[in-house]
Amino acid sequence: MEERPLWAPWRLEYVTGPKGDAGCIFCDAAADGGGEMVVHVGERTLVLMNAYPYAPGHTMVAPRRHVPSVTDLDDAESLEFMALTQRTLRAAREAFSPDGFNLGINEGKVAGAGFADHLHLHVVPRWGGDVNFMPVVAGTKVMSQALDSAREALRAAF
Numbered sequence: 654m655e656e657r658p659l660w661a662p663w664r665l666e667y668v669t670g671p672k673g674d675a676g677c678i679f680c681d682a683a684a685d686g687g688g689e690m691v692v693h694v695g696e697r698t699l700v701l702m703n704a705y706p707y708a709p710g711h712t713m714v715a716p717r718r719h720v721p722s723v724t725d726l727d728d729a730e731s732l733e734f735m736a737l738t739q740r741t742l743r744a745a746r747e748a749f750s751p752d753g754f755n756l757g758i759n760e761g762k763v764a765g766a767g768f769a770d771h772l773h774l775h776v777v778p779r780w781g782g783d784v785n786f787m788p789v790v791a792g793t794k795v796m797s798q799a800l801d802s803a804r805e806a807l808r809a810a811f
């Protein structure tokens with residue numbers, strides 16, 4: 654578990670933004686196949702950037718099927734889910750040279766899932782002392798540029 658809080662002011666938009674019936678970001682991304690935040694779409698699984706990242710290069714791996722739990726995945730989905738998680742880590746290592754990663758799944762709103770109805774695994778690159786530079790990257794404009802370049806670097810590494 655995370656021991657120190659990350660200061661991520663761009664998440665305010667998400668935390669205070671509209672919730673509910675706005676559709677599913679994972680299904681939308683899988684459906685159009687080339688959405689702005691999409692890094693990779695596999696046969697059963699996709700990888701996309703988190704628009705409200707905890708850290709630069711924060712991505713999510715999700716099944717293409719709209720299911721809430723790891724227990725809903727069949728064997729083929731489970732295999733591709735883990736295979737794409739491995740591929741995401743390899744690509745992120747190449748693109749961002751992090752010192753480590755946080756990998757995590759929140760199941761259910763009570764566990765912190767922002768999109769509880771569609772399973773997703775967070776891949777968050779970490780660097781030694783990264784909480785110290787986090788305030789430096791604050792700000793919507795800076796972050797959207799960081800997102801674009803992070804996505805391009807990841808796509809290239811995939």
Ligand SMILES: [Zn+2]
Pocket residue numbers: 677678679680681718719720770771
């Ligand atoms: Zn969905």
